[in-house]
Amino acid sequence: MASEKNVTTTGLLGWIDTRFPLTKLYKEHLSEYYAPKNFNFWYFFGSLAMVVLALQIITGIFLTMHYKPDASLNAAGVPVAFASVEYIMREVPFGWLIRYMHSTGASAFFVVVYLHMWRGLIYGSYRSPRELIWIFGCAIFLCLMAEAFFGYLLPWGQMSYWGAQVIVNLFAAVPLIGPDLSVWIRGDFVVGDATLNRFFAFHVIAIPLVLVGLVAAHIIALHEVGSNNPDGVEIKKNKNAEGIPLDGIPFHPYYSVHDILGIAGFLILFCAVVFFAPELGGYFLEFNNFIPADPLVTPPHIAPVWYFTPFYSMLRAVTDLFTWVMVASAGLGALAVLRARWPMMIKGGAIAALLVLAITFRVFDAKFWGVVIMGGAVIILFFLPWLDHSPVKSIRYRPNWHKALYMVFLVNFFILGYLGVLPPFPFGQAYSLVGTVFYFAFFALMPIWSRIGDFKPVPERVTFKPH
Numbered sequence: 001m002a003s004e005k006n007v008t009t010t011g012l013l014g015w016i017d018t019r020f021p022l023t024k025l026y027k028e029h030l031s032e033y034y035a036p037k038n039f040n041f042w043y044f045f046g047s048l049a050m051v052v053l054a055l056q057i058i059t060g061i062f063l064t065m066h067y068k069p070d071a072s073l074n075a076a077g078v079p080v081a082f083a084s085v086e087y088i089m090r091e092v093p094f095g096w097l098i099r100y101m102h103s104t105g106a107s108a109f110f111v112v113v114y115l116h117m118w119r120g121l122i123y124g125s126y127r128s129p130r131e132l133i134w135i136f137g138c139a140i141f142l143c144l145m146a147e148a149f150f151g152y153l154l155p156w157g158q159m160s161y162w163g164a165q166v167i168v169n170l171f172a173a174v175p176l177i178g179p180d181l182s183v184w185i186r187g188d189f190v191v192g193d194a195t196l197n198r199f200f201a202f203h204v205i206a207i208p209l210v211l212v213g214l215v216a217a218h219i220i221a222l223h224e225v226g227s228n229n230p231d232g233v234e235i236k237k238n239k240n241a242e243g244i245p246l247d248g249i250p251f252h253p254y255y256s257v258h259d260i261l262g263i264a265g266f267l268i269l270f271c272a273v274v275f276f277a278p279e280l281g282g283y284f285l286e287f288n289n290f291i292p293a294d295p296l297v298t299p300p301h302i303a304p305v306w307y308f309t310p311f312y313s314m315l316r317a318v319t320d321l322f323t324w325v326m327v328a329s330a331g332l333g334a335l336a337v338l339r340a341r342w343p344m345m346i347k348g349g350a351i352a353a354l355l356v357l358a359i360t361f362r363v364f365d366a367k368f369w370g371v372v373i374m375g376g377a378v379i380i381l382f383f384l385p386w387l388d389h390s391p392v393k394s395i396r397y398r399p400n401w402h403k404a405l406y407m408v409f410l411v412n413f414f415i416l417g418y419l420g421v422l423p424p425f426p427f428g429q430a431y432s433l434v435g436t437v438f439y440f441a442f443f444a445l446m447p448i449w450s451r452i453g454d455f456k457p458v459p460e461r462v463t464f465k466p467h
Contacts, residue, residue: 029223034248035255036229038464042123043227043255044262045116051263052109053215057208059102066092069200071156071193071293081156081196082292100278106148107284108270110307113141121384122406124393125228131385133225136218138381143211145308145378150203152305153196157289162302164199165191170315173368190295231462232393238461247462283421301423309420310413311374314439316424317432318370323361330358373436380443387443390450392458399453409442 017023066088070080078086088095117137120126126134153164168191172182187194226236235245249255279285283306288299304312337350361369395403416435419428 029219030252030256031250033223033251034235034245035227035251036231036233036235036462037247037249038229038231038462039227039255039258040230041262042115042119042230044259044266045112045119047259048112048262048266049109049116050215051266052105052112053211056102056105056109059098059105060204060208062098063088063102064204066095067154069154069196071196078292079156081154085155097274100274103285104270104274104278106151107280107305107307108266108273109144110148112266113144114307117141117381118410120228122395123228123230124232124388124390124395126385127228127232127388127393128385129225130222130228133218133221134385135382136214136221138378140211140214140218141381142378143207143214147203147207147211148305148307150199150207153191153199154203155289156196156293157286158291158293158297158299159286159288159302161191161293161295162299163304164195166302167304168195170367170371173365173371175364175368228393229462230394230396231459232397233459233462235462247464303421306417306421309418310416311377311420313416313420313432314377314436315370315374316420317429317436318366318373319429319433320366322433323366323369326361327358330354330361373440377436377439380440384443384446387446388450389447390455392455394458397456397458399455402450402453405442405449409439412438 013023066084068080068084070084072080074080074083076083085099088099090096092098120134120137149164149167153160168182168185171185172178174181183189185195185198186192187198226234229235233247235247238246240246273280273284279287286305303309331354334351334354337347337354340347342350390398390402392398395406412435416432416439419432419435422428
């Protein structure tokens, strides 16, 4: 019976194993979880995301011990929430360190997650049988964006206040229910004390619970089907007589030690930012956020934190001109349908659909379509497993022009992010529109371009050079 349960039957560990599957979990997820032996540095970022999540939760707990979510003014005429952050920074022992670790950790979290997603993109880690892993990962990303947004208001500085004002007002663009929806989110007709308390509750309790649950689901799904690798080869196809993958090695101790190297390198960079440049030139902590929130004074330029700026650029790119361009595109599509050699019934349906689309683009204003585009830029990532029709998973075995296209996509994303930080200007607006079209075209046309080209043969076994 003991061998069937795979547990230790003596001592404290045996007592625990008869009541909780500790040894079983250790073996299934660490010592007997076989990962491909050709992992490279790109595989640091999954473990780093776990480390940063733990860091954010721990520092967040200590911050909530002293933070007060109160928008009213104290005796000095300063909002209580803002004053409590200043109290943490100046009076609480090592409070400045905890606050800077938390604020730097927020940006570090997005750096790590973006790199983790990029690795999944180039190595095809979203392909079968890992679709659910990717979906959980995208849900984590969406949840992380919500967590960052809710937490951004809490310092109650100028940029926090006005950033929340702008973002919440975007919901007013939703047809019919928009105004009521924005009031419901704020809890008032303006961003105020009710908004601050709601956002505090979401940031401290609701979103972290969902985030931890999604991370657990992400890891469970990963360990069920196994990890991908830079070659995109399924190691479970080649096993020895004992059922162990020939190209696999136990995650512990090999990759637990491997990840410690990545964590050490990350902590060096993290500490350098925390101790020497916690604001990082205004990108991690905006200078306007060191000024108490004032509903009567609008900052000259309101922009979100850097990790939201690519999507903010897409939002700003959608102007009235964009809606007319879409109407013209629908018209050209209708002309193309008229010239096509299709049955009249199909032609009529296609033209009617294009006509409805053109009318829709003019009925709803550009602000609404900007919100749709910004949200769609994230939602489209969920469908990536079904958009990629390439015969190979990894970028290693794809045509060179595929690699160039991926690099153009990456550079375009960086440029959109940089433009989102800057105030609007004509060239920036024009590029944002082009960059937004390219972003969506990259995914929308992926079923076509992903299967085109000369693909290299994928090896039967993983390629690995000891180092």
